[in-house]
Amino acid sequence: MSKRFRLFIIVLLLAVGAWFLSPTVNWYFFTSPQNQKLASYSLEQIRDLAISTAQSDLKNLQDLYAKNPSAPVPADMSFLIPVAKRNYASIKMAVPTAWTLNDLFKAFVSQDDFLNAIEDQVRNDAFHYKSMKAKIMQLGLDLSGGMSIVLKADLNALQAKKGHILTTQEKSDAIGRAIDVLKSRIDQFGLSEPTIKREAGGGNKIYVELPGDVDPDRVNAFLRGKGSLTLNIVDEKATEAVNQWIAQNPQSVNPVTNAVTGIPADVLPAGLELLNFYKKDRFGLDQFVNRQVVKTDDKNVLDGTHIQQAVVSRDPVSNQPVVDFMLDGVGANHFAQMTQANVGKTMAVVLDNKIRAGARIQEAITGGNVQVTGFDSKDAQDLAVTLRTGALPVSLVVQSYTSVGSTLGRTAIQAGVNASIWGLVLVAVFMLLYYKGAGINADVALLINMFLVMAILGVFNMTLTLTGIAGLVLTVGISVDANVIIFERIKEEYWAGKSPATAIDIGFKRAFWTIMDSHVTALIASLFLSLLSKGAVQGFAVTLAVGLISSLFTSLFVSRLIFDFEIDVLKTRKLAITWRKM
Incomplete structure (x- = not known):
C-alpha cells in the first residue's frame, strides 16, 4: 500500500470523524444555554412558549408600526419575510425589494395568520434543537444528575x-x-x-x-x-342528545381536560360512555375535535386482545397510510357479527380512552382481516405496534429509585475532564522526554486515536458516563503502550547496527503480533463485559472496546506512515528515538 493511499485513508477518516463529531461540538460549545434548554422542553411547553412569544412579538411589531410604518423590518423578525414573499406571490402582488413594516403587515390577511407564522418559527426552532440533541453524544445520569x-x-x-x-x-x-x-x-x-x-x-x-x-x-x-385499545360502535343518537345537553349546561365541561360531569342517566344511560375525539396538532399534541358516545356492551366492542398481527401499508387509490390487522378466530367471529349488525354506523378506534380515528362500516367484515385509515405514516406505525400487542396494560412494578444530585454531576464532569487532560498531557510529555523525536510520532497517533474514539462515540449517539471517561483515560495508556512496544523493537534493531529504514520495518514486524495479541484479548474481554453487564460497567466496557480498535489503527497504521514519511520524504539519516549515542 503506497504512502499516498495510506495518507488518503487517514485524511478521509479524520474528515468523516470531524463530520460525525461536529454536532456534539456544535451543541456543547456553540449552542447557547437558552437553546439547549429549549431542546428539553416538552411538547406542551413548546406550544405555550410559541403562543406567548408570538403574542409578544406581534405586540412589539404593532408598536413599531404605530411609530413609523416605513421603518425596516427588525433583524430578529426577518424570518417573517420569506412567509410574506409567499403570501405576496399567492395574491400576485409585486414583492418589495426593501421590506418595511408596512410591507410586512400587508402580507398577512389577519392577526391569526401573523401569530401562526411566528408560532411556526418558534416550533421549528424547538424541533431543530431537539433534532440536534438527538445526534450528539449524551451525558450519562452520573454526569448530568x-x-x-x-x-x-x-x-x-x-x-x-x-x-x-x-x-x-x-x-x-x-x-x-x-x-x-x-x-x-x-x-x-x-x-x-x-x-x-x-x-x-x-x-x-x-x-x-x-x-x-x-x-x-x-x-x-x-x-x-x-x-388500552378497543374498537367501539358509536351511538350517534346518544351523541347528539349528550351534545345538546352539554350546550344547555356549559358549566359541566372542565375547560382544561374537556371532561364532562353531571350528565343525567336518561341522557347517557348505562352501557354507553362519552369519549373525546383527538387529533394531533402542528405541535404533535392532542387537539380536541369533538365528543362522541360509544357503546360499551360486549356485542358492540372488540377488545385489542384478539389482534394477532398488524402491518402498515398504503391505500392503492389514495396512497395514504393504512393499518391492516388480523384477528384470532374468536375475534374474527365477534367482529363479523358486530359489523354485520351495525352496517352504516361509525366504528371508533379508542386508544387510552381517547378516540383516535373513526370509520363508517360499509358492510360486514369477515375473515378477520381489518383495515384502519385516517393516520399519518408515523401514527400508522405507532398504531401497528399497539395493535400487535393488543394495547394490553402491562403492569410495571417499580423495583428501585436512585437519585443523583446535579451538584454531583457537575463535580463528576469536572473531575473526569481534569483526569483526561492531565493523563493525556503527562503521557505526551513522557513520550517526548523518553523517545525524543519519535515521541512526537506517538503523541500525534495518540491525539488521532482520542479524536477517532470521540467521533465513533458521537456517531452512534453513545452516552458518556463517568466510567466511560475512565475508559478514555485507560485508552490513552493502551494506545501509548502499543507505541512503546514498537519503539523498543525499533531501538533494538537500530542498536544492532541496522539502517533507520530497516530498523523501522523489522521493528513493526516484530511488534505486530504482540500488539495484536494484547489488543484482541482485551477486546474480547471488553465485548463480553459490555454484553453481560449494564449501567456504569457497560459504559466503561463500550468505551474501552472502541478505544482498543482505534488504538490498533493508530499504532500500526498512523505511526508507520509517520516513520515512512520521515525516512522517504524527509530523508532522515538518523533516528531520534533514543538518548543512547550510536
Whole structure:
C-alpha cells in the first residue's frame, strides 16, 4: 500500500470523524444555554412558549408600526419575510425589494395568520434543537444528575389475560409498547429527554433515566397509567342528545381536560360512555375535535386482545397510510357479527380512552382481516405496534429509585475532564522526554486515536458516563503502550547496527503480533463485559472496546506512515528515538 493511499485513508477518516463529531461540538460549545434548554422542553411547553412569544412579538411589531410604518423590518423578525414573499406571490402582488413594516403587515390577511407564522418559527426552532440533541453524544445520569428507575413488566399477568403462552415476539412487542407509552407520558408530564431502554438480553426489566432535577411525585404519576385499545360502535343518537345537553349546561365541561360531569342517566344511560375525539396538532399534541358516545356492551366492542398481527401499508387509490390487522378466530367471529349488525354506523378506534380515528362500516367484515385509515405514516406505525400487542396494560412494578444530585454531576464532569487532560498531557510529555523525536510520532497517533474514539462515540449517539471517561483515560495508556512496544523493537534493531529504514520495518514486524495479541484479548474481554453487564460497567466496557480498535489503527497504521514519511520524504539519516549515542 503506497504512502499516498495510506495518507488518503487517514485524511478521509479524520474528515468523516470531524463530520460525525461536529454536532456534539456544535451543541456543547456553540449552542447557547437558552437553546439547549429549549431542546428539553416538552411538547406542551413548546406550544405555550410559541403562543406567548408570538403574542409578544406581534405586540412589539404593532408598536413599531404605530411609530413609523416605513421603518425596516427588525433583524430578529426577518424570518417573517420569506412567509410574506409567499403570501405576496399567492395574491400576485409585486414583492418589495426593501421590506418595511408596512410591507410586512400587508402580507398577512389577519392577526391569526401573523401569530401562526411566528408560532411556526418558534416550533421549528424547538424541533431543530431537539433534532440536534438527538445526534450528539449524551451525558450519562452520573454526569448530568437526575433519577434512575428500574421497572419490571409483569408478563405473567399479560399471559394470563391473553390466555396462551406468550411468544418471544409478543413479549418484545408488549415491552416495546410499554416503553412507547412511558416516553409519551414522560413528555406529557414535562419530564423531558429520558433514556428508556429494555434490559439487555431480552429481559423483562425497563431502565428509565431522567437527567436533571426530577420531581418523584411526577414520576409516580406517569408510572401509574395503563394503556388500552378497543374498537367501539358509536351511538350517534346518544351523541347528539349528550351534545345538546352539554350546550344547555356549559358549566359541566372542565375547560382544561374537556371532561364532562353531571350528565343525567336518561341522557347517557348505562352501557354507553362519552369519549373525546383527538387529533394531533402542528405541535404533535392532542387537539380536541369533538365528543362522541360509544357503546360499551360486549356485542358492540372488540377488545385489542384478539389482534394477532398488524402491518402498515398504503391505500392503492389514495396512497395514504393504512393499518391492516388480523384477528384470532374468536375475534374474527365477534367482529363479523358486530359489523354485520351495525352496517352504516361509525366504528371508533379508542386508544387510552381517547378516540383516535373513526370509520363508517360499509358492510360486514369477515375473515378477520381489518383495515384502519385516517393516520399519518408515523401514527400508522405507532398504531401497528399497539395493535400487535393488543394495547394490553402491562403492569410495571417499580423495583428501585436512585437519585443523583446535579451538584454531583457537575463535580463528576469536572473531575473526569481534569483526569483526561492531565493523563493525556503527562503521557505526551513522557513520550517526548523518553523517545525524543519519535515521541512526537506517538503523541500525534495518540491525539488521532482520542479524536477517532470521540467521533465513533458521537456517531452512534453513545452516552458518556463517568466510567466511560475512565475508559478514555485507560485508552490513552493502551494506545501509548502499543507505541512503546514498537519503539523498543525499533531501538533494538537500530542498536544492532541496522539502517533507520530497516530498523523501522523489522521493528513493526516484530511488534505486530504482540500488539495484536494484547489488543484482541482485551477486546474480547471488553465485548463480553459490555454484553453481560449494564449501567456504569457497560459504559466503561463500550468505551474501552472502541478505544482498543482505534488504538490498533493508530499504532500500526498512523505511526508507520509517520516513520515512512520521515525516512522517504524527509530523508532522515538518523533516528531520534533514543538518548543512547550510536
